[in-house]
Amino acid sequence: MNIVVLVKQVPDSGAERSLAGDGWSVDRSGGTNVINEMDEYAIEEALRLKDETGAQVTLLTVGPDHAVDSIRKALSMGPDAAVHVSDEAVAGSDALGTAKVIAAALGTLEYDLILSGAESTDGGVQVLPHLLAELLDIAALTGARKVTVEDGGLLVERQTEDGYEVLRASGKAIVSVWDTINTPRYPSLKGIMAAKRKPVTTLTLADLGVDAATVGRSGAATTVLSAEPRPARGAGVKVADNGDGGDQLVAYLTAEKFV
Amino acid sequence: MAEVLVVVDASGGTVRKVTLEMLTMARALGEPSAVVLGAPGTAAPLTAALGEYGAAKVYVAEHDDLDGFLVAPKAEVLAALVAEKSPAAVLLSSGQEGKEIAGRLAVKLGNGLLTDVSALDADGTATQSVFAGSWVVKSKVTTGVPLVTVRPNSLTPEAAPAAAEQVGVEVAVSDKAKKVAVVERVTAQKSARPELTEASVVVSGGRGVGSAENFALVEELADLLGGAVGASRAATDGGFYPHKYQVGQTGSTVSPQLYIALGISGAIQHRAGMQTAKRIVAVNKDDEAPIFDLADFGVVGDLFKVVPQAVEGIKNRR
Numbered sequence A: 001m002n003i004v005v006l007v008k009q010v011p012d013s014g015a016e017r018s019l020a021g022d023g024w025s026v027d028r029s030g031g032t033n034v035i036n037e038m039d040e041y042a043i044e045e046a047l048r049l050k051d052e053t054g055a056q057v058t059l060l061t062v063g064p065d066h067a068v069d070s071i072r073k074a075l076s077m078g079p080d081a082a083v084h085v086s087d088e089a090v091a092g093s094d095a096l097g098t099a100k101v102i103a104a105a106l107g108t109l110e111y112d113l114i115l116s117g118a119e120s121t122d123g124g125v126q127v128l129p130h131l132l133a134e135l136l137d138i139a140a141l142t143g144a145r146k147v148t149v150e151d152g153g154l155l156v157e158r159q160t161e162d163g164y165e166v167l168r169a170s171g172k173a174i175v176s177v178w179d180t181i182n183t184p185r186y187p188s189l190k191g192i193m194a195a196k197r198k199p200v201t202t203l204t205l206a207d208l209g210v211d212a213a214t215v216g217r218s219g220a221a222t223t224v225l226s227a228e229p230r231p232a233r234g235a236g237v238k239v240a241d242n243g244d245g246g247d248q249l250v251a252y253l254t255a256e257k258f259v
Numbered sequence B: 001m002a003e004v005l006v007v008v009d010a011s012g013g014t015v016r017k018v019t020l021e022m023l024t025m026a027r028a029l030g031e032p033s034a035v036v037l038g039a040p041g042t043a044a045p046l047t048a049a050l051g052e053y054g055a056a057k058v059y060v061a062e063h064d065d066l067d068g069f070l071v072a073p074k075a076e077v078l079a080a081l082v083a084e085k086s087p088a089a090v091l092l093s094s095g096q097e098g099k100e101i102a103g104r105l106a107v108k109l110g111n112g113l114l115t116d117v118s119a120l121d122a123d124g125t126a127t128q129s130v131f132a133g134s135w136v137v138k139s140k141v142t143t144g145v146p147l148v149t150v151r152p153n154s155l156t157p158e159a160a161p162a163a164a165e166q167v168g169v170e171v172a173v174s175d176k177a178k179k180v181a182v183v184e185r186v187t188a189q190k191s192a193r194p195e196l197t198e199a200s201v202v203v204s205g206g207r208g209v210g211s212a213e214n215f216a217l218v219e220e221l222a223d224l225l226g227g228a229v230g231a232s233r234a235a236t237d238g239g240f241y242p243h244k245y246q247v248g249q250t251g252s253t254v255s256p257q258l259y260i261a262l263g264i265s266g267a268i269q270h271r272a273g274m275q276t277a278k279r280i281v282a283v284n285k286d287d288e289a290p291i292f293d294l295a296d297f298g299v300v301g302d303l304f305k306v307v308p309q310a311v312e313g314i315k316n317r318r
């Protein structure tokens, strides 16, 4: 079985982040870029299947040159190889633009199963798997908390607003995973050493035969008019509990008409 | 007046509050028409509420295939309807299903998609929050009919009675759209508490609550205030409370009138899910906890002393 895992490098969600440039894109120039957290769960799920079935695991990322740092880190967990699409013209893509590039890159790879995170912490649009499914005419099973590969098919269990549901598909599929699915492994020292020698193929839009005008800022179907940091909330009242903290809390809730 | 399609989000025969919010929001752009997609019988119990909040028409697309397979059939039917009606915009709820249908429509129609929108101007300018709510962005769709997913609790629904005339929509689902079958759908027992994303009061517990048993205290305060219970990721990871109640970046986004954080430090990923609450109250024994930076009212103290006292105090006022 061939598994492709989609991984994205994102600015660390725990650090200060900003939008920049005339198109208000995510500022990726800072030094705090990391693997999108959810994607580590997708890598782990692929490695679990590799351990079970001997699957070949390839990472695929679309991002600037320095995304390769995150690729090496991800490879140290155990995947076999990586493909990195890097091209200035991709900058400023909306979700659909990114999906077109990823779909074209997948066209150059052999795969039975694509795994991705359920959402990225920078764009956070949660739609990429279904965009790819439309573009590639394959099945999309999203937000998995459990994946079972059975004869000729896949079973996915996922949480819903009302409870949970079980989905089944056969044929090629993309499965996005939630962070409840597993616990990602830490890279071993051996894994880190091995990652340095694993093949990383770098591709441009020209290599993929994608017309640059259809992606990036020029190809986007949406535009950002303005962006600004949200004004900080005004500091409120803080009291120390000297035996009457609960009463003071009730007094506040009463004054605000909540009780 | 231009028609605006609002895709109905409902559960167990009642419309979710976000649907009423979308109907209200849609009126800025034109005349809302509701679209019901589901198994036969889905629309009937919903129509009255849809009319009360301004749906001039209710497009009814009912077929077992819309329920038996994951989102693709719904996207297919909706794409045909959008092509036929050329609405001013299509609004969907920003839950998993709404986003997925919207994403597929964007590919099918080549239209621009904006997710997690909290406000919409008459000229189509949308307001979104990014980076865990720390930035406010205004954006616009430049190609095709705008596809907009609306974040729950973004505005107060306003009634505006309209005809809610039912219009049947023919459903013919292609095999292509039947790739993912729903083999089982398990509905968890509904708690008597309001739904987390809809509640006007949310009381959340974090690592400081310490155990699953101790969450009874969080529940007690929530119940006294008629609120929902939430939890931080440390609390859900620790098994104190089920994952579906997690608030934050990888959990639910809530925007209640009152949010009470008990034993929660206020990490940026938690703030992502609650910082647009109208009033924020925190109880934490660490004077330096970042949650105090956004709290309107904070008590520095042990939650096991402060909360029981508050619970008594509220009971005494009844």
Ligand SMILES: Cc1cc2nc3c(=O)[nH]c(=O)nc-3n(C[C@H](O)[C@H](O)[C@H](O)COP(=O)(O)OP(=O)(O)OC[C@H]3O[C@@H](n4cnc5c(N)ncnc54)[C@H](O)[C@@H]3O)c2cc1C
Binding pocket: A013, A014, A037, A038, A121, B205, B206, B207, B208, B209, B231, B232, B233, B234, B235, B246, B247, B248, B249, B250, B251, B252, B262, B263, B264, B265, B266, B267, B268, B269, B270, B273, B283, B284, B285, B286, B289, B301, B302, B303, B304
């Ligand atoms: C990509 C990513 C996504 C994430 N998504 C989410 C998310 O969706 N939601 C989320 O919540 N987190 C999320 N996190 C985790 C987040 O970074 C924090 O780790 C988490 O919010 C911490 O939870 P906590 O505040 O309960 O625990 P802690 O940070 O451990 O804080 C516990 C607090 O309780 C206080 N306390 C302890 N005992 C008492 C007592 N007796 N009385 C009063 N106070 C007490 C302590 O002083 C402390 O401030 C995410 C992290 C990442 C990297």
Ligand SMILES: Nc1ncnc2c1ncn2[C@@H]1O[C@H](COP(=O)(O)O)[C@@H](O)[C@H]1O
Binding pocket: A006, A007, A008, A036, A038, A039, A042, A060, A061, A062, A063, A095, A098, A102, A115, A116, A117, A118, A119, A120, A121, A123, A124, A125, A126, A127, A128, A129
């Ligand atoms: N530029 C990218 N390169 C590779 N994978 C991506 C990229 N953007 C998104 N993904 C994948 O799609 C998932 C969902 O992303 P999103 O739709 O942006 O929330 C992520 O968790 C990644 O696995």
